[in-house]
Amino acid sequence: MRLLSVLVFILYLLLCTYTAKGISRSRNKPIQQTPRKNYLIEECLNNSYTINSCNKVFCQPWQRCMGGTCSCKLPYQCPKNGTSVCSMEGKTFRTYCQLKSYECQRHNSKFRSRGNCELQDDFEVSLKPENVSERFIQVQMNSNKMFICGHQWSMNEANVICRHLHFPEGADRIKLDHPEDTWNSSECLKVTCRGTETSLAECSLVRTSRGRKKLAKVACHTTHQECSSREFRCVNRKCIPSDNTCDGVNDCGDLSDELCCKECRGESFHCSSQVCIPNKYLCNDEIDCLTGEDEAYQLCKERREETEEESMDAERRKIKTFLPQLHCGIPNRTITRRKRIIGGYSAGRDEFPWQVAIRGTEAQVNCGGIYIGGCWILTAAHCVRQSYVHAYRIWTGMLNTILKNSGMETFTLRRVIIHENYNSKTYENDIALLEMKSRDSGQPCSPPNTMAACVPWSPYMFTSGHRCKVSGWGRAEDYERQFTLKWGYVNLMSNCSEIYKERYFKGMECAGTYDGSVDSCRGDSGGPLVCFDSNNVAYVWGIVSWGENCGEEGHPGVYTKVADYFEWISRYTGKATISRFNV
Ligand code: ARG
Numbered sequence: 001m002r003l004l005s006v007l008v009f010i011l012y013l014l015l016c017t018y019t020a021k022g023i024s025r026s027r028n029k030p031i032q033q034t035p036r037k038n039y040l041i042e043e044c045l046n047n048s049y050t051i052n053s054c055n056k057v058f059c060q061p062w063q064r065c066m067g068g069t070c071s072c073k074l075p076y077q078c079p080k081n082g083t084s085v086c087s088m089e090g091k092t093f094r095t096y097c098q099l100k101s102y103e104c105q106r107h108n109s110k111f112r113s114r115g116n117c118e119l120q121d122d123f124e125v126s127l128k129p130e131n132v133s134e135r136f137i138q139v140q141m142n143s144n145k146m147f148i149c150g151h152q153w154s155m156n157e158a159n160v161i162c163r164h165l166h167f168p169e170g171a172d173r174i175k176l177d178h179p180e181d182t183w184n185s186s187e188c189l190k191v192t193c194r195g196t197e198t199s200l201a202e203c204s205l206v207r208t209s210r211g212r213k214k215l216a217k218v219a220c221h222t223t224h225q226e227c228s229s230r231e232f233r234c235v236n237r238k239c240i241p242s243d244n245t246c247d248g249v250n251d252c253g254d255l256s257d258e259l260c261c262k263e264c265r266g267e268s269f270h271c272s273s274q275v276c277i278p279n280k281y282l283c284n285d286e287i288d289c290l291t292g293e294d295e296a297y298q299l300c301k302e303r304r305e306e307t308e309e310e311s312m313d314a315e316r317r318k319i320k321t322f323l324p325q326l327h328c329g330i331p332n333r334t335i336t337r338r339k340r341i342i343g344g345y346s347a348g349r350d351e352f353p354w355q356v357a358i359r360g361t362e363a364q365v366n367c368g369g370i371y372i373g374g375c376w377i378l379t380a381a382h383c384v385r386q387s388y389v390h391a392y393r394i395w396t397g398m399l400n401t402i403l404k405n406s407g408m409e410t411f412t413l414r415r416v417i418i419h420e421n422y423n424s425k426t427y428e429n430d431i432a433l434l435e436m437k438s439r440d441s442g443q444p445c446s447p448p449n450t451m452a453a454c455v456p457w458s459p460y461m462f463t464s465g466h467r468c469k470v471s472g473w474g475r476a477e478d479y480e481r482q483f484t485l486k487w488g489y490v491n492l493m494s495n496c497s498e499i500y501k502e503r504y505f506k507g508m509e510c511a512g513t514y515d516g517s518v519d520s521c522r523g524d525s526g527g528p529l530v531c532f533d534s535n536n537v538a539y540v541w542g543i544v545s546w547g548e549n550c551g552e553e554g555h556p557g558v559y560t561k562v563a564d565y566f567e568w569i570s571r572y573t574g575k576a577t578i579s580r581f582n583v
Contacts, residue, residue, distance in 0.1 A: 036242070036243075038262075039245055039246035039261050039262055039263060039264070039265065040232070040245055040246065040260055040261065040262070041260045041261065041262055041274060044259070044260035044274060045260050047260075048235045048256070049235070049256060049259040049260065050235050050236075050254040050255055050256050050259070051070075051196060051250075051254055051255035051256075052069055052070040052254075053068060053069065053070075053259065054068060054069065054070050054457070054458065055068050055273075055457075055458040055459065055460055056259045056273055056274075056275055056290075056458070056460060057255070057259070057275060057288075057290075058287070058288070058290070058581065058582065059582060060100065060104075060196070060316070061078075061079075061097055061316060061319040061320050061323055061582065062078060062097045062098075062100040062101040062104055062319075063101075063104065063582075064077075064582060064583060065457065065579075065582065067567060068458075072101055072104035072105045073097075073101045073104075074101060074105075075093075075097075075098040075101045075102055077101070078095055078097035078098050078101055078319070079095070079097060079319060079322035079323060080094075080095070081095070081318075081319075081322050082094075082095035082096055082097060082315065082318065082319060082322075083095070083096070083114055083115070083315070084114075084115060084116055085099050085111060085112075085113065085114055085115070086112050086113050086114075086115060086116060086117035087099055087109040087110060087111065087112055087117075088109070088110040088111070088112045088123075088199065089108075089109055089110075090112075090117050091109060091117065092116045092117045093109070095319075096111070096312060096315045096316070096319065097319050099111060103198065110164070110198055110199040110201075111197075111198070111199045111201055111202050111312060112199065112201050113201060121141065121142040121143070122140060122141070122142070122143065123139075123140070123141055123201055124139070124140035125137065125138070125139055125140075125161065125164055125165060125200055126138050126140075127165070127218070127220075128147075129180075133219045134173070134175050134177075134217045134218065134219045135217060135218065135219070136148070136177070136179060136215055136216070136217055137161055137216060137217075137218060139189055139200065139205070141205075146185065146187060146188060146189045146207065147179060147185070147188050147189065147215045147216075148161075148188060148189050148190075148191050148215065148216040149188035149189060149190045149191070149208060149210060149213070149215060149216060150176040150177075150213055150214040150215050150216050151190055151208070151213065152190065152192065153174060153176065153191075153216040154174070154249060155170075155171060155174060155195075155244075155249055155250065155251045155253075156193050156194065156195035156249060156250055157191045157192070157193045157195075157203065157216070158170065158171035158174045158216075158218045159171050159193075159195060159250065159253040160193045160195065160197045160198070160199075160200055160202075160203060161191075161200055161218055161220075162218065162220035162221065162253075163197075163198045163199075163253070164198065164199050164200045165220060167220040167221055167222065168236075169221040169234075169236045169237070169238050169253055169254075170220070170221060170236075170238070170252075170253030171218050171219065171220055171221060171253070172219045172220065172221045172222075172238065173218075173219050174216065174217065174218055174219075175216075175217040175218075175219075176214040176215070176216065176217065177214055177215060177217050178214055178215070179215050185210065186209060186210055187207055187208065187209055187210055188207075188208060188209075188210040188213075188215060189205050189206070189207060189208075190205070190206045190207075190208045191203050191204070191205055191216075192204045192206075192311065193311075194311075194313050194316075195249075195250040195253075196250070196255075197312070201312075202311065202312040202313075203311055203312075204310055204311035204313075221238050224237045224238070225239060226239075227239035230242050230243075232244075232245050232257055234251075234252030234253070234254060234256045234257060235252070235254050235256035236252060236253060236254045236256070238252055238253070240252060240257060244257065245257040245258070245261070246258060246261035246262075246263070246264050246265055246268070246276045247264065247265045247266040247267075247268050247276065248264060248266065248267060248268025248269070248276045248277055248278035248279065249268075249278065258275060258276045258277070259274070259275050260274055261274050261275065261276045262274070264276035267279045267280075269281070269282055269289075269293075269294060271288070271289030271290065271291075271293055271294065272289065272290075272291055272293060272460075272461075272462070272463055272466075273289060273290045273291070273458065273460035273461065273463075274460065274463075275289065277289065277294060281294055282294050282295075282299065282300070282303065283295060283299065283300035283303050285317075286317050286320065289534075290458055290460065290461050291461050291462070291533035291534055292533050292534040292535050292537075293534045295534070295535070296534035296535065297534075297535065320582075323581070323582050324576070324583065325580065325581060326373070326452075326454065326578075326579065326580045326581075328372075328373065328451065328452040328453060328454040328455075328537070328538075328580060329354075329451070329452070329453050329454035329530075329532075329537040329538035329539060329580075330451060330536070330537060330538070331350060331351055331352065331353055331451065331538065332350035332353065332451075341470060341471065341472055341474060341476065341486040341487060341488045341518065341519070341520055341521065341524060342475070342476055342477055342488070342517075342518060342519045342520070342521050342550055342551040343477070343488050343513075343517040343518035343519070343551065344470075344471075344476070344486040344487050344488030344518060345486065345487055345488065346484050346485070346486060347399065347471060347484070347485040347486065347487050349399060349405075349407075349449075350449065351487070352469075352471045352485065352487065352528070352530075353371075353397075353449060353450050353451035354370050354371045354372070354450070354451060354452060354453035354528060354530070354538070354540070355368060355369075355370065355371075355398075355471050355472075355485060355527065355528060356368070356369040356370070356371055356377055356394050356395060356396050356398070356447075356450075357369070357394070357395040357398050357401065357473065358377075358379060358383060358384070358392060358393075358394060358395075358434075358526060359392065359393040359394075359395060360383075360388070360391065360392060361388055361391045364401070365395070365401045365473055365523070366383070366523065367379060367380065367383035367384075367523070367525050367526035367527070368471070368472045368473065368474075368523075368524055368525065368526045368527025368528065368544065369383075369394065369434065369526050369527065370453055370526075370527070370528040370540050370543070371396065371447065371450050371451075371452050371453070372452050372453060372455055372540065372569070372573070372577075372578055373452035373573070373577045373578060374444065374445060374573055374574075374577045375414070375435050375436040375437070375438060375444070375445035376433060376434070376435060376436075376572075376573050376577065376578075377394055377433070377434040377435075377436065378431070378432075378433060378434075378455075378540060378543060378562070378569070379431075379432050379433075379434060379526035379527075379543065380430045380431065380432065380525045380526040380543050380544065380545055380560065381418045381419055381422040381424075381429065381430045381431055381432040382422075382424060382427065382430055382525065382526075382545070382546075383432065383525050383526040384416050384418065384432050384434065384526075385416070385418075386416050386418060388416075389413050389414075389415065389416045390412070390413070392412070392413050392416070392434070393410050393411070393412060394410065394411040394412075394413070394434065394436055395408060395409070395410050396408070396409045396410075396411070396447035396448070396449065396450045397409055397447065397448055397449035397450055398485070399484060399485050400483050400484050400485070401473055401483045401484075402483050403483070407448055407449040408449075409439075409447050409448055409449075409450075411436040411437060411439070411445070411447065412436070412437050413434055413435065413436060413437065414435045414436065414437045415433075415434070415435040416432065416433075416434055417432060417433040417434075417435070417572055418432045419431045419432065419565075419568065426503070426505065427508075427545055427546050427558075428505045428507065428508075429507055429560070429565075430543065430545040430546070430560045431543060431560045431562075431565055431568070432526075433569065433572050433573070435572075453528060453530055453538050453539065453540040454537060454538065454539045454540070454578075454580045455539070455540060455562065455566060455569060455578040455579075455580075456531075456539045456540070456541060456562055456563040456566065457563065457566045457579065457580075458563055458566075459561065459563040459564060461531075461533070461539065461541075461563065462492060462531040462539070462541055463492065463494075464491075464492050464493055464494030464495075465491060465492065466491065466492045466531055467489050467490070467491050468489070468490060468491070468492060468511060468529055468530060468531040468532070468541055468542075469487050469488070469489060469490075469529070469530050469531075469532075470487065470488055470490050470511070470518075470520050470524070470527070470528070470529045470530075470542075470544065470557070471485060471486065471487035471488075471524075471527060471528060471530075472485070472486065472487075472520060472523065472524030472525075472527035472544060473485055473486070473523055473524070474486075474520060474521040474522055474523030474524030474525070474527075474544075475521040475522045475523055475524075475550065476521070477551070479521070479522065479550070481523075482523070488518035488519075489513075489518060490511040490512050490513060490518055490519070490520075490529070490556075490557065491511060491512065491513060492509065492510075492511050492531070492541070493509075493510040493511060493512065493556055495510070496508060496509060496510035496556075496558065499554065499555070499556065500548075500558065504558070506564070507560060507561055507564045507565070508545065508558050508559065508560065508561060509541075509542055509558070509559050509560075509561040510556040510557065510558055510559070511529055511542060511556060511557055511559055512555075512556025512557050513556075514553070515553050516551045516552045516553040516554070516555065516556070517551065518551070519547065519550050519551040519552075519556070519557050520544045520547070520550070520557045521547075521550035521551065522550065524544045525544045525545065525546075526543060526544060527543070527544045528540050528542075528543070528544075529541050529542030529543070529544065529559050537580075539562075540562050541559070541561070541562060541563070542559025542560060542561060542562060543559055543560040543562060544557065544559060545557075545558050545559055545560050546558050566578075
C-alpha cells in the first residue's frame, strides 16, 4: 500500500516538472510580452467605486451612508464635542466636523487652523517657479517661507496640495529635485497626509533640517488625456501607472485605484471587501476594513502602530468615537457542540440570541425569524401572510419547541410587511418584516434573553468561502422532526447561478458544504444565516429561503441576501435601528 502511494507520488512529481517546463518554454517565446499580473477585478471596476462608496469603505464622520453613497451631514448632525476651528475664510466653527460638513455641502470652507479665528497667522501655499509643469511647493506660515521636503513625499500629500490649490482631481505626478541656489535654505517642511484632506493645513507639518537632500515637486492635474495601455483610468478620469494600483496608496485621489483588488502589493493589506489599505492603518484602533480585519485581536495582539504626529487626522478619529454605535450581534456565549439542522449541533442557551420562532395558525413552530432590534423581526416572505397577522406568535429566548424553558417570551404582531416584489413562484425577494406589539404599550419591545443580530449594509462584507452559521428547528437527517434548536457551519458560495441556473436571481445567495453534509431544511425557513466579522460580531447575512431537497451534494441551500435589502429594511425600521455605524 505504502509502496504504491510512493510510486504515485513520483509519477506526480514527474508530471509536474514536465508541465512546468512546458509552460516556461512557451513563455520564453520572444514574440509576446509577458502579460503583467493583474491585481484588478474587472466586474467590480464597472461600478466606478470611489471614496464615497460606502459599500466599500466607511464614510467620513461628517457624512452618512445613503443608498451606497456617502452624502454630507448637516452641521447640526455632527457630535457637539470637539475643539473649535478656523476656516480659510476667517470664520470660526464650533467643531471640525461642522466645518467639514459645511465644506462637504460646497459652502466651501476649507480648514485653516485649530482654535478661534482671532489670533490666526497667515498660511499660504504656492508653487515655484511659474510656468513649468513640475514645481516646488512653498508654504508661508507665520511670515516664514519654507519648501516641502522630499522625505516621505508621496501622492497622498501631492493630491492634498493640489486640492488645496483648487485642482479638485489632485496631482498628476510627483518628483524629487534639488532646489535652485537662490532659494536654498537649511530647513524644509515635512508633510504627512492621510490623502483625503482638502487643505494642507489638515496634514501634519513638521520643520526639519534639510541637509543637502532633494525637495518635493508636484504637477497638478489640469486636463484629461487618453490613458496608455500601461495606465489605469481613475474614476475622476486621471491616468495613473497601472503598477500603482492596489498598493494602498491613494494615487487617484478618489481612491478608485484601491477598491477593486484581488490582492495587494507592497506595504499594503487586503480587506475581505477587496480593498487595499496601507499597512500603517493596521492595529491603529480605527476600523478601516468593513468587517474589521485590520483591527482583529489575533493580528493586533503583537503589533501596535504608533499614532502619527499632530494633525487633524487625530481629530477626525476622535469624532468617530463620539458617533452613536449599535450594540448588536454579540452572543453571550459561543461554545457547545452537542450532536446535530442537517449535520449540525444542538444550540446552547444564549448562543443564537437573535433566533426567534414563529408559531403560525396550526399552533406549531413552522418558521424561524431573526430579531434585528426595536420591535422588528426579519423572516422569509413565504413564511407569512398579511391576513394572518393576528394569528402569529413570536417566541423569543426559546431553545426547545415542546419543553418550556425559562426566559421565554411571546409577542403578538402589529404588522406583517411582505416585500412588494416577492414572487411566490420563483421565491424572488423572499423577505418580510414583522413588527411585534410591545408588552407594555408605549415601551420598547426589548424581549428578554435576546440580542439583535447586526444588519449588513454592504454586499462586500462577506465573500464566497466565508464560513457562517445557520440555525433553526427544521428537519434533520432523514427529514426527522426536531424540537431543539440546531445549528451548523456552511460556506458562502459564489457559483449559485451556475448551480441553479434560471432559478437563481439577484438577491439570492447559496451557502452549504461541498458534500451537502450540512444544510438547512423544511422548517428552518425564515431563520438566520449569520456571518461573524473579525471581532466576532454576528451579521444576518441570509434568510433561509429554499433549496433542491435538503443536504444533497451539489444542491446547496439558497438564502435571501440581506445586504441587498438594507435600504428596504431601513425604510420601515428607520436607519438608526439597524445601522451599526454612523447614522
Ligand atoms: N423552504 C424551506 C422551508 O419552508 C426551507 C428549505 C431550505 N432548503 C435547503 N435545502 N436549504 O423551511
